[in-house]
Amino acid sequence: MQNNIYKLTDPQGKISEFPLREGTFGPGTLDIGSLYRDLDVFTFDPGFVSTASCESKVTYIDGDKGVLLYRGYPVEQLAERSSFLEVAYLILYGELPIRSQLDSFVNTIRHHSLVNEAILRFFTGFHYDAHPMAMMAAVVGSLSAFYHDSTDIHNPRHREVFAHRIISKMPTLAAAVYKHGIGQPFVYPKNDLDYCANFLNMLFSVPAEPYQVDSVAAKALDLLFILHADHEQNASTSTVRLAGSSGTNPYAAIAAGIATLWGPAHGGANEAVLNMLREIGDVKNIDKVIAKAKDKNSGFRLMGFGHRVYKNYDPRAKIIRATCHKVLQKLGRDDDPQLELALRLEEIALKDDYFIEKKLYPNVDFYSGIIYRALGIPAHMMTVMFAVARTVGWVAHWQEMIADPHMKIGRPRQLYTGSPKREYLDIGKRK
Numbered sequence: 001m002q003n004n005i006y007k008l009t010d011p012q013g014k015i016s017e018f019p020l021r022e023g024t025f026g027p028g029t030l031d032i033g034s035l036y037r038d039l040d041v042f043t044f045d046p047g048f049v050s051t052a053s054c055e056s057k058v059t060y061i062d063g064d065k066g067v068l069l070y071r072g073y074p075v076e077q078l079a080e081r082s083s084f085l086e087v088a089y090l091i092l093y094g095e096l097p098i099r100s101q102l103d104s105f106v107n108t109i110r111h112h113s114l115v116n117e118a119i120l121r122f123f124t125g126f127h128y129d130a131h132p133m134a135m136m137a138a139v140v141g142s143l144s145a146f147y148h149d150s151t152d153i154h155n156p157r158h159r160e161v162f163a164h165r166i167i168s169k170m171p172t173l174a175a176a177v178y179k180h181g182i183g184q185p186f187v188y189p190k191n192d193l194d195y196c197a198n199f200l201n202m203l204f205s206v207p208a209e210p211y212q213v214d215s216v217a218a219k220a221l222d223l224l225f226i227l228h229a230d231h232e233q234n235a236s237t238s239t240v241r242l243a244g245s246s247g248t249n250p251y252a253a254i255a256a257g258i259a260t261l262w263g264p265a266h267g268g269a270n271e272a273v274l275n276m277l278r279e280i281g282d283v284k285n286i287d288k289v290i291a292k293a294k295d296k297n298s299g300f301r302l303m304g305f306g307h308r309v310y311k312n313y314d315p316r317a318k319i320i321r322a323t324c325h326k327v328l329q330k331l332g333r334d335d336d337p338q339l340e341l342a343l344r345l346e347e348i349a350l351k352d353d354y355f356i357e358k359k360l361y362p363n364v365d366f367y368s369g370i371i372y373r374a375l376g377i378p379a380h381m382m383t384v385m386f387a388v389a390r391t392v393g394w395v396a397h398w399q400e401m402i403a404d405p406h407m408k409i410g411r412p413r414q415l416y417t418g419s420p421k422r423e424y425l426d427i428g429k430r431k
């Protein structure tokens with residue numbers, strides 16, 4: 001290395017030089033864009049273990065120290081002192097709003113909450129037992145069939161209107177997904193309620209009864225949404241960027257992100273954690289489960305544990321863990337045996353050599369499901385809740401990418417190990 005230039009020499013003596021790019025924090029990043037041109041080779045990094053896929057100013061994670069910053073602000077401070085829509089503004093626009101900016105943003109988000117009636121009719125095509133994430137991916141994707149007046153992705157104002165619309169409509173669609181599954185009528189948004197209270201009202205009120213949103217529940221939901229709002233280049237965000245890089249309709253790109261979030265290795269883990277805790281059932285079965293998680297032949301992993309980036313306690317899990325007891329107590333649900341089970345499971349796992357050596361700690365999904373459950377949200381709806389909050393991050397990353405004048409379509413290379421070239425044989429001549 002010389003003056004922050006790394007050099008690679010191939011067996012014929014040809015040289016390629018890679019400048020080391022330094023970010024605000026974190027490891028330097030080698031710019032290998034010239035490698036193929038200079039040496040006629042690709043790099044191989046399945047799962048992007050050592051590869052930065054983009055430059056970004058939105059979120060920073062220090063996985064070794066357990067640090068998470070949105071636009072430079074520690075998530076702990078935002079969780080304690082901010083609100084979901086203020087955090088959404090920060091993530092989207094890069095700065096905390098002054099009062100008039102926040103008021104105007106909140107007002108705008110409030111007033112985009114209705115969805116076209118035609119979208120609500122799509123639900124009749126789904127069985128009552130369709131998975132909520134299947135419905136969510138489909139109806140969000142279907143938004144791309146509307147709003148032709150404002151989806152010129154090269155127009156910054158169109159991009160902003162898209163951002164407001166999708167953030168505002170996600171709770172309406174998520175609540176419709178839930179209502180469809182339980183056979184209750186859809187509840188329309190009430191724009192005099194704030195974001196999370198409105199969402200809870202659409203989820204749990206019915207036309208036949210008066211319903212009062214519990215302010216403790218709304219506050220707890222707001223906290224979970226702050227913690228789920230963004231997490232830099234995770235699988236679903238990278239999917240939104242990749243889909244969006246082709247210039248596709250942004251609602252379609254968000255639908256791709258929802259599909260990716262669904263998987264149990266990503267956002268689907270919150271549902272999987274609750275299912276796992278239900279199956280464990282009792283503290284006396286924990287040792288067996290830990291042994292199974294350590295057995296490579298079992299194909300089982302401790303859900304809600306481990307993370308590609310965090311090799312320390314996930315700061316979001318720390319906040320949720322600390323809040324869990326308080327919230328459950330305020331909601332009168334502090335007798336939840338799953339919380340005790342989860343705490344005990346964590347305690348045992350964190351003392352186990354396997355988890356210590358591999359630096360496997362609880363992630364955000366380990367405790368979030370317990371709060372969602374206390375709010376009355378069933379396990380199969382939990383990844384939908386995550387998707388509503390993460391939409392803010394998806395949109396911010398999509399915006400950042402589209403606004404970049406150097407944006408290129410995402411198009412990875414491959415190491416081909418298939419058959420060499422061969423000749424087509426007529427069917428009668430094949431063995």
Ligand code: ACO
Nearest residue numbers: 264265266267269293301302303304305306307308358363
């Ligand atoms: N239980 C048991 N062993 C585990 C676990 C776990 N939860 N997580 C990782 N390991 C082991 C792996 O078997 C592997 O062991 P090895 O080195 O002996 O082969 C080692 O730890 C490293 O694991 P990888 O799979 O290589 O790590 P990766 O970064 O690819 O995966 C992931 C991260 C997918 C989150 C993984 O830890 C996992 O499957 N966890 C459970 C699912 C989960 O909770 N996902 C939510 C993540 S947070 C989010 O997306 C919102």
